[in-house]
Amino acid sequence: MEDLKLHGFWYSPFTMRVVWTLKLKGLAYENIEEDRYNKSPQLLEYNPVHKKTPVLVHGGKPICESMIIVQYIDELWPQNPLVPHDPYDRAQARFWVAYSEQLFSAVVPLIYVDIADDEEKEKVIEKVQKLLKDIEDQCVLLDDEKKFFGGDNINIVDIAFGSMIKFLVTMEDLNKLKVLEVEKFPRLHSWFDNFKNVSIIKENLPNREKMCAIMKYIRERKRELQSSN
Amino acid sequence: MADEVVLLDFWPSPFGMRVRIALAEKGIDYEGREEDLSNKSPLLLKMNPVNKQIPVLIHKGRPISESLIIVQYIDEAWSNNKSPLLPSDPYQRANARFWADYIDKKIYSTGRLVWGTTGEVQEKAKEELRESFRVLEKELAEKTYFGGDMFGLVDVALIPFYSWFYTLETTANFSITEEFPRLVSWAKRCMQRDSVSNSVPDQYKIYDFLLDLKKKMHSIE
Numbered sequence: 001m002e003d004l005k006l007h008g009f010w011y012s013p014f015t016m017r018v019v020w021t022l023k024l025k026g027l028a029y030e031n032i033e034e035d036r037y038n039k040s041p042q043l044l045e046y047n048p049v050h051k052k053t054p055v056l057v058h059g060g061k062p063i064c065e066s067m068i069i070v071q072y073i074d075e076l077w078p079q080n081p082l083v084p085h086d087p088y089d090r091a092q093a094r095f096w097v098a099y100s101e102q103l104f105s106a107v108v109p110l111i112y113v114d115i116a117d118d119e120e121k122e123k124v125i126e127k128v129q130k131l132l133k134d135i136e137d138q139c140v141l142l143d144d145e146k147k148f149f150g151g152d153n154i155n156i157v158d159i160a161f162g163s164m165i166k167f168l169v170t171m172e173d174l175n176k177l178k179v180l181e182v183e184k185f186p187r188l189h190s191w192f193d194n195f196k197n198v199s200i201i202k203e204n205l206p207n208r209e210k211m212c213a214i215m216k217y218i219r220e221r222k223r224e225l226q227s228s229n
Numbered sequence: 230m231a232d233e234v235v236l237l238d239f240w241p242s243p244f245g246m247r248v249r250i251a252l253a254e255k256g257i258d259y260e261g262r263e264e265d266l267s268n269k270s271p272l273l274l275k276m277n278p279v280n281k282q283i284p285v286l287i288h289k290g291r292p293i294s295e296s297l298i299i300v301q302y303i304d305e306a307w308s309n310n311k312s313p314l315l316p317s318d319p320y321q322r323a324n325a326r327f328w329a330d331y332i333d334k335k336i337y338s339t340g341r342l343v344w345g346t347t348g349e350v351q352e353k354a355k356e357e358l359r360e361s362f363r364v365l366e367k368e369l370a371e372k373t374y375f376g377g378d379m380f381g382l383v384d385v386a387l388i389p390f391y392s393w394f395y396t397l398e399t400t401a402n403f404s405i406t407e408e409f410p411r412l413v414s415w416a417k418r419c420m421q422r423d424s425v426s427n428s429v430p431d432q433y434k435i436y437d438f439l440l441d442l443k444k445k446m447h448s449i450e
Contacts, residue, residue, distance in 0.1 A: 049331060049364060061320060068326045075319040087305040091293045098295055099279070138279050 004029035007043050008054040009036060010206060011214045013104065013163035014066040015054040020159055021070045023200045025077045037221070066163075067097050070156055082156045093157050096139055096149065100160040103131050107164065110171035110179075111219050121177075128168070128179055135161070136185045144187065147194045154198055162195045170211040234259035235287040237273050239266055241438045243337065243389035244296035245284045246428050250385050251300045253424030254312045297329050300385055314381050325376060328368060329386040335361040336390050344393065344400045345443050355401045362409045369411055373418065380422065384415075388425055391416040395432035396439045 006022065006029050008015030022029050034043055034053050046055045046062035055062050056069045063069050074082045084090045106128045113121045135142065141149040141157055149157035165180065165188070172179055182189045195201060236252070236259050238245040252259055264273055264283050276285045276292035286293045286302065293302050304314040315322050339361060342354035365387070369375055375383035394405050394416075406413045419425045 058320075063320070063323045064327055065330055068323050068330065071326070072319055072323040075322070087302055088288075088291060088293070090305065091298050091302040094298045094301070095293075095295055098298065134279050 002027060002029075003057075003059045005032055005057040006030070006054060007032045007034050007040070007046065007057070009034060011211055012053060013167040014052075016163045016166065016204070016206075017066045017159050018054045018056060018069050018073075019204055020162070020201060021073050021082065023204055024080050024082070024154075025073060026079070027073070027077060036218075067156065067160060070159060074156075080153070082150075082154070082159065084150075084155065092141065093149075093155060096135075096141060096157045097160040099131075099135070100157075100164050103128070103135075103161075103164045104167070106131055107168050107171055110168075110175060111215055112222075113175060114219075125177070125179055129184065132180060132185055132188060136188050142187050142191060148191065154195065154201075158191075158195055162192070162201065165192050165195075166205065166211075170208070170215055173208055173212045174215050233289055236261045237264055237270070237276065237283050237285040237287070238262065239264050239283050240430060241392075241435055242283060243392070244282075246389035246392070246430075247296040247385050248284045248286060248299050248303070249428035250388070250424050251303045251314060253428060254314065254380070254385075254422075255303060255307045256312075257303070257307060297333060297382070297386060300382060304382075313379070314385065316376060316379070316381065321376075325382045328365075328375060328383040331361075331364075332383070332386045332390075336387070340390060340393055340397060344396045344439050345446060351401060355403065358397070359403075359408065362405070362412055366409050366411050369415055374415070380419065384419055388416060388419045389429055391420065392429050392432055392435040393439070396436045399436065400440075400443075 004022070004027060006015070006018055008018065008031070010033060019031075032040070032042075034040060039051065043053065043055060044051055046057060047053075047064045050064065052064070054066055054069060055064050056072070057063075058072075063072050071083055084093050106124075109124045110128070113124055116124070139149070146152070148154045149161065154162075168179060180189060180192070196205060234252070234257060236245075236248055238249070238261050240263065249261070262270075262272075264270060266283070269281060273283065273285060274281055276287060277283075277294045280294060282294070284294075284296055284299060286299045288302075288306065293299050300314060315325055335357075339354050339358045343351060343358050346354065374380045375387070394413075397403075398405055420429065
């Protein structure tokens with residue numbers, strides 16, 4: 001039995017990445033649901049620098065930052081490998097994983113566009129679509145011949161993008177708009193369909209209504225906090 | 230063979246410096262090509278179409294972008310080598326990546342605001358930078374290098390910013406040497422390595438460059 005604990009938020013794309021990885025590797029772990037408004041003393045002790053989730057605690061030792069955790073797990077438990085073996089392929093995969101962070105930053109403002117005027121909303125959507133276009137057109141890993149960024153099986157790029165596209169879909173539901181349009185992004189669309197249907201992913205993809213509800217709540221809380229300052 | 234490895238670079242770039250250091254640590258021969266960022270070469274645009282940035286390492290015709298990704302690639306592709314840049318233990322590796330990531334997130338953008346702005350914006354950035362240096366000094370503690378006895382990824386990630394210290398101190402009126410003596414000793418220790426001193430330009434040269442850049446930035450407004 002491995003001594004594994006995961007401190008996370010069920011709705012966070014970053015936590016999802018670690019959950020999917022642990023499940024893919026068939027690893028048992030204790031899930032510790034954190035409250036973003038009342039973080040546990042343990043979390044603050046394990047991640048004093050960023051004070052964020054997810055944190056994986058292995059044998060009492062913390063590992064922070066979602067993709068660093070994913071690589072750590074992959075190195076210790078090589079079954080269903082997620083990190084490419086060849087150094088060049090690995091560098092390419094890491095490049096696109098890093099790109100997914102840019103995507104996240106661009107998607108976050110969508111939480112708050114409900115009160116934005118049309119022009120502002122358009123700007124936010126355009127920014128996201130520009131990044132999606134780069135992935136659609138430039139990412140050689142996204143192939144018409146292959147189901148996933150990892151080829152026949154999912155890898156770290158699928159995990160990284162999968163979590164972000166799930167987050168984007170939540171934003172689409174929240175605002176009743178379409179960003180990942182099938183006409184503009186046929187490859188990405190088809191890839192995400194395949195990704196969602198991977199059994200481990202399907203079993204561990206939070207419910208759409210629940211995701212929408214939690215984002216609404218976070219949005220309201222944030223606005224409450226801003227107006228009280 | 231030198232023609233197998235090409236580095237698209239820009240001499241004052243801290244990100245370029247990281248790659249130069251890694252290549253030198255491994256004793257890898259390469260052709261360095263200086264880019265004019267106001268007039269990027271067709272090769273750069275072809276090799277890094279997504280971000281169009283340096284550094285780009287081209288190995289046997291194939292490009293690798295993003296400085297820390299390049300450094301890890303160098304460590305992995307030339308692994309039968311005397312100078313590993315990452316520890317062999319997975320937990321220590323995760324730790325090294327964590328600190329390299331921290332440096333990537335904090336130092337460049339905050340530092341840029343410190344030398345590039347004035348007034349309240351500069352003051353706020355200065356406080357943020359101080360906090361980052363505090364955190365890094367704490368992590369360094371009494372060690373020779375961030376990785377312990379071995380010069381590695383975290384040291385490579387941070388040392389290029391030593392070339393900014395004079396500029397930061399002068400433009401924001403504070404003394405990094407006085408406030409963060411351990412960090413400065415560490416930096417001087419790193420600069421004693423040939424790989425570092427040959428890759429990191431003199432602080433005064435960087436000062437001239439950054440001040441010039443600051444003028445250009447402000448004249449655009």
